[in-house]
Amino acid sequence: xxxxxxxxxxxxxxxxxxxxxxxxGVSKRYGETAAVDDVSLRVREGEFFTLVGPSGCGKxxxxxxxxxxxxxxxxxxxxxxxSVAGVPPEDRDVGVVFQNYALFPHMSVGENVAYGLNFADxxxxxxxxxxxxxxxxxxxxxxxxDRDPESLSGGQQQRVxxxxxxxxxxxxxxxxxxxxxxxxxxxxxxxxxxxxxxxELGITTVYVTHDQEEALAISDRVAVMRDGxxxxxxxxxxxxxxxxxxxxxxxxxxxxxxxxxxxDAAESxxxxxxxxxxxxxxxxxVDVGGETLRVEAGGATAPAVGDRLxxxxxxxxxxxxxxxxxxxxxxxxxxxxGETTRVTLDWGGRDLLVRTRDPLSGEVVVGFDPADAHxxxxxxxxxxxxx
Amino acid sequence: xxxxxxxxxxxxxxGRIRRSLRDRLEGRLLTLLAVATSAALVVAFYYPVGTVLVxxxxxxxxxxxxxxxxxxxxxxxxxELARLFAGESPIAVARDLASPDxxxxxxxxxxxxxxxxxxxxVALGLPAxxxxxxxxxxxxxxxxxxxxxxxxLPSIMVAVGFVxxxxxxxxxxAVLGALGLPPVDLLFTLEAIVIAHAxxxxxxxxxxxxxxxxxxxxxxxxxxxSLGAGPLRAFYDVVAPQLYPAVxxxxxxxxxxxxxxxxxxxxxxxxxxxxxxxxxxxLVRDLSYAEAAALAIIELVISLGVLLAYLxxxxxxxxxxRGARPLPRKPLFxxxxxxxxxxxxxxxxxxxxxxxxxxxxxxxxMILASVTGADGALTLEHYRFLLDRQQTGAAFQVRPWPAIRxxxxxxxxxxxxxxxxxxxxxxxxxxxxxxxKLVDAAxxxxxxxxxxxxxxxxxxxxxxxxxxxxxRVTVAGSVAIVLAHAIAGYPFVVRTVAPGLEGLDRSxxxxxxxxxxxxxxxxRDVELPLVxxxxxxxxxxxxxxxxxxxxxxxxxxxxxDAYTMPVAIERFIGRRLGPATAMGVVLLVVTGLxxxxxxRLGGEHRGL
Numbered sequence: 001x002x003x004x005x006x007x008x009x010x011x012x013x014x015x016x017x018x019x020x021x022x023x024x025g026v027s028k029r030y031g032e033t034a035a036v037d038d039v040s041l042r043v044r045e046g047e048f049f050t051l052v053g054p055s056g057c058g059k060x061x062x063x064x065x066x067x068x069x070x071x072x073x074x075x076x077x078x079x080x081x082x083s084v085a086g087v088p089p090e091d092r093d094v095g096v097v098f099q100n101y102a103l104f105p106h107m108s109v110g111e112n113v114a115y116g117l118n119f120a121d122x123x124x125x126x127x128x129x130x131x132x133x134x135x136x137x138x139x140x141x142x143x144x145x146d147r148d149p150e151s152l153s154g155g156q157q158q159r160v161x162x163x164x165x166x167x168x169x170x171x172x173x174x175x176x177x178x179x180x181x182x183x184x185x186x187x188x189x190x191x192x193x194x195x196x197x198x199x200e201l202g203i204t205t206v207y208v209t210h211d212q213e214e215a216l217a218i219s220d221r222v223a224v225m226r227d228g229x230x231x232x233x234x235x236x237x238x239x240x241x242x243x244x245x246x247x248x249x250x251x252x253x254x255x256x257x258x259x260x261x262x263x264d265a266a267e268s269x270x271x272x273x274x275x276x277x278x279x280x281x282x283x284x285x286v287d288v289g290g291e292t293l294r295v296e297a298g299g300a301t302a303p304a305v306g307d308r309l310x311x312x313x314x315x316x317x318x319x320x321x322x323x324x325x326x327x328x329x330x331x332x333x334x335x336x337x338g339e340t341t342r343v344t345l346d347w348g349g350r351d352l353l354v355r356t357r358d359p360l361s362g363e364v365v366v367g368f369d370p371a372d373a374h375x376x377x378x379x380x381x382x383x384x385x386x387x
Numbered sequence: 388x389x390x391x392x393x394x395x396x397x398x399x400x401x402g403r404i405r406r407s408l409r410d411r412l413e414g415r416l417l418t419l420l421a422v423a424t425s426a427a428l429v430v431a432f433y434y435p436v437g438t439v440l441v442x443x444x445x446x447x448x449x450x451x452x453x454x455x456x457x458x459x460x461x462x463x464x465x466x467e468l469a470r471l472f473a474g475e476s477p478i479a480v481a482r483d484l485a486s487p488d489x490x491x492x493x494x495x496x497x498x499x500x501x502x503x504x505x506x507x508x509v510a511l512g513l514p515a516x517x518x519x520x521x522x523x524x525x526x527x528x529x530x531x532x533x534x535x536x537x538x539x540l541p542s543i544m545v546a547v548g549f550v551x552x553x554x555x556x557x558x559x560x561a562v563l564g565a566l567g568l569p570p571v572d573l574l575f576t577l578e579a580i581v582i583a584h585a586x587x588x589x590x591x592x593x594x595x596x597x598x599x600x601x602x603x604x605x606x607x608x609x610x611x612x613s614l615g616a617g618p619l620r621a622f623y624d625v626v627a628p629q630l631y632p633a634v635x636x637x638x639x640x641x642x643x644x645x646x647x648x649x650x651x652x653x654x655x656x657x658x659x660x661x662x663x664x665x666x667x668x669x670l671v672r673d674l675s676y677a678e679a680a681a682l683a684i685i686e687l688v689i690s691l692g693v694l695l696a697y698l699x700x701x702x703x704x705x706x707x708x709r710g711a712r713p714l715p716r717k718p719l720f721x722x723x724x725x726x727x728x729x730x731x732x733x734x735x736x737x738x739x740x741x742x743x744x745x746x747x748x749x750x751x752x753m754i755l756a757s758v759t760g761a762d763g764a765l766t767l768e769h770y771r772f773l774l775d776r777q778q779t780g781a782a783f784q785v786r787p788w789p790a791i792r793x794x795x796x797x798x799x800x801x802x803x804x805x806x807x808x809x810x811x812x813x814x815x816x817x818x819x820x821x822x823x824k825l826v827d828a829a830x831x832x833x834x835x836x837x838x839x840x841x842x843x844x845x846x847x848x849x850x851x852x853x854x855x856x857x858x859r860v861t862v863a864g865s866v867a868i869v870l871a872h873a874i875a876g877y878p879f880v881v882r883t884v885a886p887g888l889e890g891l892d893r894s895x896x897x898x899x900x901x902x903x904x905x906x907x908x909x910x911r912d913v914e915l916p917l918v919x920x921x922x923x924x925x926x927x928x929x930x931x932x933x934x935x936x937x938x939x940x941x942x943x944x945x946x947x948d949a950y951t952m953p954v955a956i957e958r959f960i961g962r963r964l965g966p967a968t969a970m971g972v973v974l975l976v977v978t979g980l981x982x983x984x985x986x987r988l989g990g991e992h993r994g995l
Contacts, residue, residue, distance in 0.1 A: 067901055088900070095901060096897065096898060100894060104895060104912075118904070164898070168902060
């Protein structure tokens, strides 16, 4: 799965770290439909691993399978190499935080945090009360122990839920959209805090979100899911720069996806074999709707004339009156975002997204460097009909 | 992962290998309770009912449907329809059915009075729903809570109240006489039965309709209005379609309840206006068990048919609206006085008078009659009679104190049985798994089966004794009564507790489990504390059902010392109204006090 440019430093956790959680061909079917479809994943110890995707992609079901709230229809889940099939959630040593925090309304904040200590001794040889104080300190709510959960703000409740999940010292922290009920600003502040706590404790974490920006910001590695299975599992930078599929390209951030036919492979030095091997970038000409665009094709297989090719160019890589591969388009609409303006261009009936600092209008020429185009060489999600 | 470098954050010590014996037992607790509940249901319900039903198809050891065929062809039971079963032409039967001097038979009459009672209940219930759902006034919440009260009032007591109100010397005739109007005698007429049934079931119709009305989203009405619909049109197009299913729910339940009615008809109609249930009772007294059983099966089939038809309808028409903003309530006493403001309120005022007569008069009349002598003067002679009877009564006579003691004892026992059973079934039926509906139906069956059949089954089975592996097992009549009451009461515990459990956020339960709590532990620590008011209400329900239960008790209370307050009232009512009303007041007071006690106990245990 993790094939596209995963470097061992970008992920934050060494690639040879022991595997904490492994999903091996896991499927979960409800009647005819497969919520999770033959998923194989490995989460390393101490890693912050995020499942991201649109609603209905199976990310929450995957999390619930790991937690033990659901049992897989087929496949095996292993914790540290040991199958957890049939192990109920209470015996899995996991901490779970839900979107709605699920604090027990009939218990005080302190009682909530202490609840898991009914079933496990506080780690580190401290007393229950000390452990509760320790955790509330950790989430910056040192004086909240006697308060009623419902008297707290959403963000505070979320932190109490974190403290409660962490109190018994779980091996694995599972977070199911823990911030999606909060407003945007609070969400950004809180995710920094969540990440800080995770790093401090070094606890293996699986995080579920539909917010791709959040996923990129917080994770060591991201699995972008669609229709019950991950399309790409890689560190955030890789997912952003080198999306494995058209779906990933369009789901993660703004993107311009082009599809066309290779008309000119002259510079590829076909006889020279793999260009990556000798370090010379290889570009091909692709006919996209009557225009030929030059694209750097760094994939494992060399595209030949007549091949169909899909590639994408980020809006920030499209430059006004610049770049080697140029297109003539008309400004259709613009959204002022503060730092930049997102402009939608009409190019022969298709939309192109551009980011600029200066206002644009009328007809413009935009272009990109062949190196800024990323060829999507995974066939998944792309049929010939799309081309 | 257990040896991972988590620093201060090491493994906590729960873990799948190190589970203590106690944990294991706790994990199995739910299963154990479920097994115990199933066993109790089998012993106290399915087996007894089964033995009764078997009698209907076994005559002299041979299996036969002869008993059914006889009943079906007997005009005494099925009226003109019996001729249809006997093979006569449907056209001739239809013509005779349309003629004024048709014969309905007992089954026909039962259905007829149930239909009339249903119509009356809906007619009386809907204005109450309108009032409760659409108007704001002081005491609205209290009134809404009070609508549950008629349902738990002992039916025999209500019957006494109706006799005291509508009888020849009742308060109604006293009022009519004071106004110079001729007296009426409603006793032993269909009208009295229908009104008494409305007393019980109109509040039910009102409750379900009010709930539906309150869940109508104001935004839907506002959208209709903004699209050009007037207020009436918006009501017909948006509100009414959401009310029909609720009204039908109330109507279907009313029909089923009144179809199987017993104490009301026995007390207010006598044998001359017998329903199926009353006649089954008579057959049992005459020891015609096979015919009684066959008749009970026919009654059950009709009741279940109506319920099933209704459930199918409900499954198709239930709309769940969550988080709806309810329609704003109007003040009952408006500032402006336009015709449109005044008219509905005048209608409600008239309704208040009718409702007052039907709901308050019986209780008030009963209390009044209990302190009124034959000469009309205030007196305590009826209560004195009870005391005298207690001191000097012969062994075969019904004495008040044993009745009170038995009622409290049986009700306490029945509640202690019904509460855990109800909670376990509520937990089982709110979890998601295959076959849940089947479990639900099997657990709720006692609601649909006549108390007479349960009582008869327990009597002829456990009380008279059964052979189990060579041992003769017999159970005292009083124990059988406790079992019958528990079986009658626990569905109400389920029905009060289950919605609360169903409404609980699943992530609360899952959070607790992820923190290390077993399934049973989660029920104790999280679910029950959060639905505790419903558990207390369920206990009150079970207690009230037991204390008011008459049908199974009268069958089982064969020994002289097992009678309860309702049975005592029924014995008294046959001779003189005064002592019966006095006993009714005692029942009312004891029931009321019990509720206070249950409420207090529940409060102390809150949070477990």
